[in-house]
Amino acid sequence: MKRAFVLLVLAAGVLLIVFDRTLMPLAPVRAAGSTVYGTVENAIGTVTRSIGGEGRLRALEGENAKLKADLLAAAPGTAGQVERLAVATGKHRGVAAHVVGFGQGQNVTIDTGAADGVARDVTVLNADGLVGKVTWAGPATASVSLITDAASSVGARMAGSGELGVVTGLPGEGLRLSLFDPNAPLKVGDQVVTLGSAGARPYVAGVPIGTVTAIESVPGAATRTALVRPAARLSALDLVAVIVPDLATGR
Template sequence: MRRDSSRSRLVVGLLVAAALALIVLDSREGADPVTAAARGAGELAFGPVSAGVSAATAPVHDAYAALAAAPAARDRIAELEERNRELRTELAARDRDARRAEKLDDLLQLSGMGGYEIVPAQAVTRVTARGFSDAVTLDVGREDGVREDMTVINGDGLVGRVTHAGRHTSTVLPAVDRASAVGARLEGSQEIGVAEGTGAVGGAKPMSFELMSADARMKPGQRIVTLGSHDNAPFVPGVPVGTITSVNETPGSLTRTGHARPAVDFGSLDVVGVIVAGPQDDPRDSLLPGPPREAPEPEKAGDEADSQDSESASDTGGSGDPQEGRR
């Protein structure tokens, strides 16, 4: 054991001396053949071993780096997704505000043209209450000046009337509800009738219109407006109600009936206005979009006879004698 230890110390000492000699020779300027050869032999001997060790440990190193970076990456992805949701919410809110601002402008324009004093409101819910099939709740009430039987409109026309006014909310009966009946007039005429709801908000015939006179005539495309009254209850005059879509031809009927398409889209109610003070004068057909179209007046038998007499008189130069006219 003692002899082996002495030999081991001798070998270690020789290796250390050789290493020191090589370090001294390598630090000198210029290329030394001895150190160059030693370095080349070392690279030749240990290069493949180093490459093999690197190849073996590379997957372990990459996996460790991935595991170390995974929490940070997940946090970054979560942060970006949250920011994306916030941006989508902001964009949707901006679009909603833009639509409401546009609807409010239309409402103010209609009320200004009609001379109505309104309280703007928002249709917050659509519920079944008090037997109404499709009642609308507004976010305004008595403290805002709202009372029962007040007319409710939006930028397109008639929404309905207030049936209940609470302190901060109110309930509106839509014009298309089965319980609703609105006194109305054909545009461009004095023919009056009653527009009633059918309850079919999304159906093909949401409203019916019945003229009071059996001699009165109406045709598809004609529009109807609220008749109103002097005390503005339950409806103010001149508000667009709808457009005639079809006429029921019933021989021998005492009245003329048809169906109408509402001026208001009840499926997308949002910004509305409660009319708290009506106009001084009836706006007539001025609130209808586009120029009012005059409804054709029905011809009567007496009028036809008078027309024929006037035509024959003009042919005779103002005299009833045809011979004198030819002379």
């Protein structure tokens, strides 16, 4: 019986080889298997690193709590701005994630996705400041567009004067700040934070964006511009937090 079973398996293997090479290649089948295997392997890796038993789970919870505390402590400006940051993040659940890949352009991949509530157009930050926003969310991973992307545009507020403007990305250079008032006070070292979006999407208010490093002089310009160094070290990202929409309000 065992011998017959072995012969049957061998015969089936030979038939598959012949079928693959002569009639219809099995490349699509192999590709599908590879995709499934890769997904499972990624899931196992994520579970192992993120959960890894009760001790690892507690460590992650501690990291998450520290991340929130660091954000509040690092927020520039007055106590009122810190309070607004606490209120903005308090309305939503923050999900911890790790950056697991850098894509083409100013994009990174994180190991958290829709299964944890991550959706498009939500804020991504770390303990230093704003990182970017989610542009795509799969079941277990998501893509994040960094604030230095050329297409990035973030409503901004000066932490000291309260002047409003917009911060755009300059790939390879950092960020450019454009204040709406061309006569607004501005100096090197000034701190810039997020203005916040309607419904807190894609950006919550009060998150540090960066520090002014140089004032640009453009005679007759309708806005006042400056170069800004990002608060977050975007070239060395690891642990980040994703502000997950409130399921009760859809925001």
